[in-house]
Each structure stands twice: as structure tokens, then as C-alpha cells.
Amino acid sequence: MKYRPNEAPVFVIDQSRCIGCEACVQGCMECGTHRGQSLIHLERIDRATTTQTAPMVCMHCEDPTCAQVCPADAIKQDEGGIVHSALKPRCIGCSNCVIACPFGVPRFMAELDQMMKCDMCIDRTSEGLKPMCASVCPSEALWYGTREEFADNRRGELIREFRFGRQDVRTLVYTVVDDLAPGPLDVLRGFERSWLEDPFDLEGGAHDAGLGFS
Amino acid sequence: MSRIPISEEELISRYGPHLNEEPPGGWDGGIVPDRVVQTHCCFCGQQCGIKLKVKDNEVIGFEPWYEFPFNEGKLCPKGVKRYLQGSHPDRLMHPLERDSTSPSGFRQISWDDALNRVASEVRRIQEEHGPDAFAMLSGVSLTNEKSYLVGKFARLALGTANLDYNGRFCMVSAGAGNKKALGVDRAPNPWSDIPLADVVWVAGSNIAETFPITTSYIWKARDRGARLIVQDPRVVPLARTADLFLPVRPGSDSALFGAVLHQLIRNDWLDHEFIDNHTVDFDQAAAAVADMTPAWAASITGVAAARIEEAAELWGTSATGMLLHARGIEQQSKGVDNVLAAINLGLATGKFGKPGCGVSTITGQGNGQGGREQGHKCDQLPGNRDISNPEHREHVAGVWGCDESEIPGKGLSAEEIIEAIHEGSIKGLLSICFNPLVSAPDSNFTKEALDKLEFYSVIDFFLSESAQHADMVLPGSLHEEDEGTATSGEGRIIKINAATEPPGEARLDWEILVDLAERLDRGQYFPFQSSKEIFEELRLASAGGTADYRGVTWERVEAEMGLFWPVPEEGHPGTPRLFEGGKFYHPDGKARFHPIPFRESAEVVDDEYPIWLTTGRVVSQYLSGTQTRRIGALVRQYPEPLCEMHPQLAAQLGVSDGDLITVTSRRGDMVLPAQVVATIRPDTVFIPFHWPGRKAVNQLTNRALDPISRMPEFKVSAVRIDRVDDSQRAGESSEPRPA
Numbered sequence: 028m029k030y031r032p033n034e035a036p037v038f039v040i041d042q043s044r045c046i047g048c049e050a051c052v053q054g055c056m057e058c059g060t061h062r063g064q065s066l067i068h069l070e071r072i073d074r075a076t077t078t079q080t081a082p083m084v085c086m087h088c089e090d091p092t093c094a095q096v097c098p099a100d101a102i103k104q105d106e107g108g109i110v111h112s113a114l115k116p117r118c119i120g121c122s123n124c125v126i127a128c129p130f131g132v133p134r135f136m137a138e139l140d141q142m143m144k145c146d147m148c149i150d151r152t153s154e155g156l157k158p159m160c161a162s163v164c165p166s167e168a169l170w171y172g173t174r175e176e177f178a179d180n181r182r183g184e185l186i187r188e189f190r191f192g193r194q195d196v197r198t199l200v201y202t203v204v205d206d207l208a209p210g211p212l213d214v215l216r217g218f219e220r221s222w223l224e225d226p227f228d229l230e231g232g233a234h235d236a237g238l239g240f241s
Numbered sequence: 242m243s244r245i246p247i248s249e250e251e252l253i254s255r256y257g258p259h260l261n262e263e264p265p266g267g268w269d270g271g272i273v274p275d276r277v278v279q280t281h282c283c284f285c286g287q288q289c290g291i292k293l294k295v296k297d298n299e300v301i302g303f304e305p306w307y308e309f310p311f312n313e314g315k316l317c318p319k320g321v322k323r324y325l326q327g328s329h330p331d332r333l334m335h336p337l338e339r340d341s342t343s344p345s346g347f348r349q350i351s352w353d354d355a356l357n358r359v360a361s362e363v364r365r366i367q368e369e370h371g372p373d374a375f376a377m378l379s380g381v382s383l384t385n386e387k388s389y390l391v392g393k394f395a396r397l398a399l400g401t402a403n404l405d406y407n408g409r410f411c412m413v414s415a416g417a418g419n420k421k422a423l424g425v426d427r428a429p430n431p432w433s434d435i436p437l438a439d440v441v442w443v444a445g446s447n448i449a450e451t452f453p454i455t456t457s458y459i460w461k462a463r464d465r466g467a468r469l470i471v472q473d474p475r476v477v478p479l480a481r482t483a484d485l486f487l488p489v490r491p492g493s494d495s496a497l498f499g500a501v502l503h504q505l506i507r508n509d510w511l512d513h514e515f516i517d518n519h520t521v522d523f524d525q526a527a528a529a530v531a532d533m534t535p536a537w538a539a540s541i542t543g544v545a546a547a548r549i550e551e552a553a554e555l556w557g558t559s560a561t562g563m564l565l566h567a568r569g570i571e572q573q574s575k576g577v578d579n580v581l582a583a584i585n586l587g588l589a590t591g592k593f594g595k596p597g598c599g600v601s602t603i604t605g606q607g608n609g610q611g612g613r614e615q616g617h618k619c620d621q622l623p624g625n626r627d628i629s630n631p632e633h634r635e636h637v638a639g640v641w642g643c644d645e646s647e648i649p650g651k652g653l654s655a656e657e658i659i660e661a662i663h664e665g666s667i668k669g670l671l672s673i674c675f676n677p678l679v680s681a682p683d684s685n686f687t688k689e690a691l692d693k694l695e696f697y698s699v700i701d702f703f704l705s706e707s708a709q710h711a712d713m714v715l716p717g718s719l720h721e722e723d724e725g726t727a728t729s730g731e732g733r734i735i736k737i738n739a740a741t742e743p744p745g746e747a748r749l750d751w752e753i754l755v756d757l758a759e760r761l762d763r764g765q766y767f768p769f770q771s772s773k774e775i776f777e778e779l780r781l782a783s784a785g786g787t788a789d790y791r792g793v794t795w796e797r798v799e800a801e802m803g804l805f806w807p808v809p810e811e812g813h814p815g816t817p818r819l820f821e822g823g824k825f826y827h828p829d830g831k832a833r834f835h836p837i838p839f840r841e842s843a844e845v846v847d848d849e850y851p852i853w854l855t856t857g858r859v860v861s862q863y864l865s866g867t868q869t870r871r872i873g874a875l876v877r878q879y880p881e882p883l884c885e886m887h888p889q890l891a892a893q894l895g896v897s898d899g900d901l902i903t904v905t906s907r908r909g910d911m912v913l914p915a916q917v918v919a920t921i922r923p924d925t926v927f928i929p930f931h932w933p934g935r936k937a938v939n940q941l942t943n944r945a946l947d948p949i950s951r952m953p954e955f956k957v958s959a960v961r962i963d964r965v966d967d968s969q970r971a972g973e974s975s976e977p978r979p980a
Contacts, residue, residue: 046450047449047860048453050321050453053318053878057303062268063263074916075919077481078481162307162314163315163317166456180464181464223486226486226919226920227488227922227923228488228543228548229923
């Protein structure tokens with residue numbers, strides 16, 4: 028199952044669907060060029076209060092901030108728009124990119140003495156294959172396919188323009204919003220349900236199993 | 242006495258668990274595979290398709306198998322890392338005999354000597370104590386072929402009635418409930434029905450961690466606008482986005498289902514045509530819930546009456562709906578009641594036999610569905626036949642070429658076998674792919690039982706905690722070292738292909754059993770030269786049973802990427818959806834309602850043990866961890882058990898996140914860190930079960946069994962919790978060490 032270049036498949040990230048299983052983290056290590064190094068981040072938002080987790084691949088900005096701020100000119104974008112890890116001979120480990128990235132993607136890996144980041148499995152996508160994380164993701168929080176496939180099968184609208192303060196960022200990777208009406212963009216797209224405010228109905232008093240909780 | 246030969250620490254240092262971190266050749270090897278083998282993951286009943294990359298008889302990695310329709314390349318972390326169970330430093334390569342004078346506790350012996358000793362011990366014990374004094378325990382990590390062979394081997398080679406399997410701790414409540422209500426034990430739907438459901442109700446299943454792939458099916462339904470209901474004591478990851486959350490108190494599920502049926506009747510959200518034409522005993526079920534109002538159920542379950550009413554309305558007014566349940570409602574001393582109460586909801590609303598409609602268990606173990614059909618259950622013969630039914634016995638005796646009287650009768654269930662060992666009536670045990678010391682309830686009791694065995698032989702690929710007690714260890718085969726079929730949770734028969742050959746002197750499991758049968762002078766019944774020959778006999782043995790594989794061929798299974806049973810003749814298209822046209826498997830074609838009055842769990846909280854304990858899995862570990870506790874990346878994802886508790890309970894106990902606590906039940910105690918999270922009921926704690934010894938939550942769980950399914954009550958116990966004082970801290974660590 029391979030995509031042809033003219034099908035222009037896109038990467039979509041919908042963090043609200045993440046179940047925190049880490050298949051992406053484990054899969055990323057297995058991608059041929061990653062050699063045991065996982066380059067995807069899976070954040071546990073606040074385990075004390077929620078099971079919400081959020082996977083983060085590189086968004087591959089059209090005009091990548093990480094590359095702009097690199098004093099060593101070590102971060103390169105290829106003709107397909109993929110932003111790569113720092114070139115090892117050039118990377119000086121300053122971590123400017125780590126601090127500057129609006130999405131918090133690059134990490135300086137001291138053991139490797141190099142900034143490493145998601146390259147959207149360039150060895151796979153260049154052959155029309157899905158990236159490893161979007162191949163294995165059981166909940167399709169990470170998804171790769173054509174825009175038509177998305178429209179046919181998935182709810183929500185794709186968006187790839189973000190504003191951080193006065194910086195506008197347009198990315199190769201899309202995220203999903205309920206609708207495109209203007210308004211603040213909540214990339215975690217909270218599911219506001221009445222029960223979620225008080226899952227165990229502790230305020231309602233229904234819950235009383237003999238321990239004095241009410 | 243099958244006690245461990247040397248200290249546990251010494252055994253672990255020799256046999257692991259050690260952690261396999263890298264593929265053969267390392268990450269930087271740039272090794273090009275010789276071939277890529279299409280097969281399946283071994284780590285749960287979803288049986289995801291996967292391609293294994295092979296080089297020089299070693300599995301060096303995987304590639305998603307996008308074309309396999311069930312999972313289309315998707316995998317959970319266990320699937321991604323499954324290949325690292327191969328080429329493992331802990332792998333058993335030679336037959337081992339217990340020898341406490343050896344520094345490793347065992348000495349290597351020849352296959353001849355090992356098999357002869359097993360055969361002579363079987364004979365000795367059976368001559369002294371009768372044929373049933375030697376028992377066999379099997380596992381559903383085995384293929385259909387091996388499961389079938391184990392059933393035949395125990396009955397005809399060992400001649401014992403006492404054969405059971407570890408599905409007894411997994412799917413038997415669902416199986417028994419399905420048979421009673423629907424006349425057949427199979428998931429009623431292909432998973433492709435889930436996206437067609439307008440309401441998806443998940444009861445007692447942490448799908449995100451135990452069946453991650455099913456999440457994508459549920460989202461497909463939700464993308465169409467389906468509503469999601471989750472019934473669980475915890476806000477499990479899937480529940481977080483649910484439309485309705487029903488936070489049941491452990492052990493109260495049938496009260497909740499009863500109140501929902503009460504509401505369906507009260508509001509006439511019933512399919513009268515379906516009830517009249519395709520079911521019996523509705524009135525009895527209705528009478529049993531007459532007083533089960535939502536307000537009553539709220540007092541039992543701790544779920545607000547309004548939420549129960551909302552669940553009933555969603556289920557009762559949706560044109561289509563699927564209720565998916567798993568171990569949460571099934572691993573109880575009333576697991577069958579819970580399953581029957583759930584099925585009542587499907588029957589009352591006509592949600593069976595139609596697209597997007599069904600009440601279905603989600604099978605847990607790898608070949609949990611197929612394994613239980615082929616006759617290695619104490620009460621069953623191949624084809625899901627009943628070992629107590631004379632006609633069924635005659636059919637199987639005909640296929641086996643033996644006299645019907647040679648097939649022993651119904652034996653003891655798995656937990657009852659352990660109890661009989663403890664009590665002394667069973668003296669010998671052969672087990673394959675079963676680690677009861679970790680997976681059975683009340684593990685201190687299980688250990689005492691294993692210690693009492695006169696002779697214990699184990700066929701396995703790693704030295705599991707149970708195998709540490711063995712007198713004779715026979716190195717068998719990994720999933721990827723043999724071929725055969727398995728049947729996934731949706732009833733799809735799939736083909737398992739061999740990627741490598743067993744290393745060292747390890748052998749294929751079926752060859753070991755065939756050789757052993759020869760040494761027990763029963764070789765005439767086991768003329769098999771290949772796994773495929775076993776399958777050909779299985780087809781005949783299953784023919785005419787409910788799980789009818791007669792028309793199944795390995796070739797078709799591979800070419801069509803699975804076949805759903807029953808397949809009664811060659812060329813038959815298979816049966817993805819059961820009960821179409823309202824035809825059920827009872828002789829009159831009708832389904833049965835069952836009256837389910839509420840009863841409490843075997844143990845309820847009291848002043849001494851005031852907190853409910855429930856147990857379950859984490860996504861990175863599988864069952865007793867024999868395989869997954871040996872894979873570094875999976876161990877690091879969740880290294881050791883934590884006790885989830887609500888901040889309210891933590892405050893009452895004076896416990897902060899990460900504090901060590903002692904959790905004590907009437908059976909035992911354990912010390913572990915608290916994980917303080919607002920995602921669990923304040924009266925309930927949760928501990929995952931994948932670890933052995935002092936990290937085993939099964940030290941605490943209750944041996945109480947369901948009266949019908951003989952399922953132990955893993956999901957409900959009463960415990961006390963004390964904070965471990967800084968002065969008492971043990972500070973011990975038994976983390977697996979790097980290979």
C-alpha cells in the first residue's frame with residue numbers, strides 16, 4: 028500500500044484521540060533511519076487529574092523557526108518541506124532551536140551531541156509509505172493519507188495555520204478542529220462533557236459506598 | 242516436592258527476566274532481511290496482522306502489514322516490540338532437570354532422558370493414585386492445532402479428566418453466558434460492525450490499554466456521530482472522551498444492567514417483534530428487574546440515577562448499537578450473571594443479527610477464541626462440543642478412532658486443579674504456556690500447591706515463575722517458530738506462519754507432545770507429521786459442532802486473510818455475523834432471556850477491609866509477563882505495579898503520590914507505590930497484575946469462583962491500606978537487569 032507523489036498525502040495529528048499507549052514512541056525507534064532512537068514526544072498532560080496524553084511530531088513549519096534561530100546553520104529543510112535533525116558536524120548543542128520552536132519539538136540529545144527531531148520517516152514517506160507512528164497508531168490520533176481520505180472518513184476540519192503571539196506559522200502537518208469558525212484554537216480540543224467536571228458525581232452525592240465520601 | 246531448587250535470586254540471575262533491548266545485530270547493523278513473513282501478533286485476541294523481518298533464522302524487526310483488513314498496519318506497543326522476544330538471552334534451549342546441587346538449579350539432559358522421565362512419572366503417579374491424579378494445564382497462546390492436540394493428548398495419552406486451560410481466567414464467563422443465552426460461544430459480530438453502531442457501550446473493558454486497535458473502530462463509529470458510553474470504576478483513556486461515563490463500583494455491574502432493562506421496559510424501548518419471534522423467557526427477565534429502579538441501582542453501583550436513565554435512553558432509542566464487554570464484568574464470582582444481564586439488553590432491543598448490532602465479549606488472550614473451541618477445556622471436546630453429551634463424545638471418538646469410553650469425563654477447572662493439588666488429590670502436573678503462579682488468584686496458595694506436587698513438568702520457552710518449580714523443563718517453541726491457525730476475537734480464523742526455527746535443542750510443541758504420547762504407548766492416536774495434519778483432523782473433529790471448521794483450509798485462510806466460523810463445508814463463504822434473521826443456536830432457534838437478580842460479590846468491604854480492590858492490565862505488558870517482562874522498551878514504559886487511588890482516599894490515608902503503601906487483604910499483602918489520581922472512584926484502588934512474587938497483586942485476590950464458569954473473582958476484593966513508615970521501608974529492588 029503505497030501513495031503516489033501526485034496523491035499528496037498529508038500528516039494529521041488529532042491529540043484528542045490519543046490513548047497514551049506509546050505505540051508511536053515504540054514504533055519511531057523502529058524506523059530504519061532512527062536506529063533505536065525515538066523522535067516523537069508523548070506528553071502526559073497531568074496524570075494526577077486526567078488520562079489525557081498528547082503525541083507530538085514535528086509540525087514541519089514552512090518557514091521553520093528552529094532553522095531561523097540556529098547560529099550554526101545546522102538545520103535544513105528539504106525540497107519536500109521536511110525539516111531535519113541538526114547536521115551533526117555543525118550542531119553546537121546551543122539548544123536555541125529547542126527553546127525557539129513554538130511546538131516544543133527539537134530535543135538536544137547530549138549522548139549523541141546533536142539536536143534530533145522527527146523527520147516524518149523520510150525513508151518511508153519518500154517511497155510512498157506511511158511514517159511509522161501514523162502506521163501503527165491504534166486510535167488514528169496520528170494519521171497519514173490524502174485529504175480526500177480524511178474528508179471521507181473523519182469528522183472535523185483540517186487546519187495548519189497557527190498564531191503564536193505575533194508570529195504566524197504555517198505547517199506541513201495538519202491538526203483537526205471541530206469547525207473553522209474564527210476563535211481561539213484549542214489544539215487539545217477539550218471534550219466538554221457534563222460528567223467530566225465530576226466523573227464520580229462526588230458533588231451529586233450519589234456516590235456513597237460506605238467510606239464516608241459524599 | 243516441586244519446590245524451587247535454588248534461591249529465586251539465583252534462578253533470576255540465570256534464567257531472567259533479563260531485558261532484550263536491541264534487534265539481533267543491533268540498531269546500526271543496517272542488516273537487510275532474507276525474507277519477510279506475514280503473520281500475527283501473539284499478544285492479545287485482536288491478532289493483528291504483522292510482517293516479521295527475518296535474517297539467518299532470527300527475527301530482526303517488523304514492518305506494518307497494511308493489507309491485513311483487521312488492523313491495516315496498526316499495532317500497539319506490544320505488537321511493535323513483539324519481535325524482541327526472539328533471539329533472547331533467557332530462551333530455554335535444552336531440556337532441563339531440576340538439580341539443587343547445580344549452581345543454576347537445573348541440569349541439562351537429553352530429550353530422550355527427559356521424555357522418558359516424564360512418561361515414567363506419569364505412569365508411577367497414575368498407577369499409585371489413579372489416572373486423574375495427573376493433571377494438565379494448557380494455554381491459549383497456543384494455535385488451534387496445538388490446542389486440539391493438547392485436548393486429545395490429555396484425554397487419550399495421559400487418560401486424565403483433569404485438563405484445563407488459562408482461558409479459565411479470561412473468557413469463560415463470556416463463553417458460558419453466550420452459550421446459555423445464544424446457544425453458541427463466539428463474538429456475534431465481525432469488528433466491521435462496530436463503525437455501524439449508533440451507540441457503542443463499553444462495559445468493563447479498558448480498550449485503550451488492552452485492545453488498543455479496537456479504539457479505531459470505535460472512533461469510526463463516532464465519526465459517523467455514534468455516542469459512546471463507558472462503564473468502568475476508572476476514567477480509563479477511552480472514557481475521557483465518552484459521551485456518558487458510568488463509574489460503577491466493582492462487583493455491581495448486573496445491578497446497573499438490571500436498572501437499564503427496567504428503564505427499557507418502563508419506557509417501552511423494546512423490540513416486541515424480536516422478543517416475540519426470536520426469544521423466550523422475556524417475562525422472567527422482566528420480573529427480575531421489576532424493582533430495579535435507577536434510584537435503587539444508584540445506591541448499589543454509585544452511579545447517579547440520571548446517568549443510568551441516560552444510558553437506557555441512548556441504548557433503547559438508538560436504531561443500532563454494540564455493547565462490548567470484557568474482563569471487568571466477567572472476572573467476577575457472578576461473571577456469567579453480568580454477561581447474561583448485558584445480553585438481555587441486546588435481546589430486549591432486538592440488537593442481534595443485524596449490521597451494527599450486538600452484545601459481544603472482547604476476547605483477551607491471543608488465541609482465546611480459537612483455543613477454547615478445540616477441546617482443551619475441562620468440559621469441552623473439539624468443535625465446542627460438550628464432553629458430557631453422549632452424541633458429542635461418540636462423534637469425537639469416531640474421529641479419534643477410540644472407544645467412546647476411553648474419553649474421560651468432565652474434569653476440574655483450572656483453579657480447582659490448583660486446589661486439588663493443594664489438597665493432595667492431584668500429585669502430578671504437565672503444563673504448557675501457563676504461568677499460574679502469576680496469573681491465578683491468591684498466589685501464596687498457588688505457590689503452596691506447586692510446592693506439594695510430586696512431579697511437575699513444564700513445556701515453555703522461558704523459565705516462567707511457575708516453571709522455576711518444575712522437575713522437568715521441556716523447551717518448546719515461540720509463536721513465530723511454528724505454523725498453524727488461530728481464531729481472533731471476532732471469530733476470524735487466521736494463519737500463523739513460522740518465521741524461524743526453534744533455536745538450540747528447543748522443539749515444536751506439537752512434536753514434544755507426539756513424542757511423549759509415543760512413550761506413553763499411545764502413539765497410535767498421534768500419527769501427526771506436521772501441524773497441517775493436525776489441522777486436517779481438527780476439521781473432521783469439529784464438523785457438525787457449533788464451531789464448525791470442516792470447510793476451512795489453510796490455503797483459503799491465507800488467501801482470504803481470514804475466514805469466520807462456522808464454515809460447514811468447502812466453498813462456504815464463512816459466517817462473519819452470527820444470528821442473522823434472528824436465528825440463534827438453540828434447537829428451537831430462539832435466544833434465551835435470563836432473570837438476573839442482584840447478588841453481592843463473594844467478598845464485600847467492611848470495617849476491617851474497607852476499600853475495594855480491582856485489578857487489570859497496562860498497555861505495555863501482557864498477562865503474566867513471561868514474554869513482555871523480558872523486553873526492555875516495554876518494561877521501561879511501566880516498570881512496576883503502582884496502586885491507583887483517588888486524592889480523597891489518599892488524603893484520608895495520609896498518602897501522597899509516590900509514597901510506599903501496604904495493601905492487605907485476607908489472603909496476603911504487598912508493598913508498592915501509590916499513584917494518586919483523580920481518575921478512579923474514591924472507594925476503589927486499582928493494581929495491575931503482570932508481576933510475580935512480592936509484586937503480584939494476585940497475592941491479594943480472592944479464589945471465589947463463578948458457580949457456572951468457574952472464573953475466579955479477580956476484579957473484586959476488599960483490602961486495607963496503610964502507609965509504610967519511612968522507618969519500615971524495605972528498600973528492596975528486584976528490577977530486571979539488562980541482558
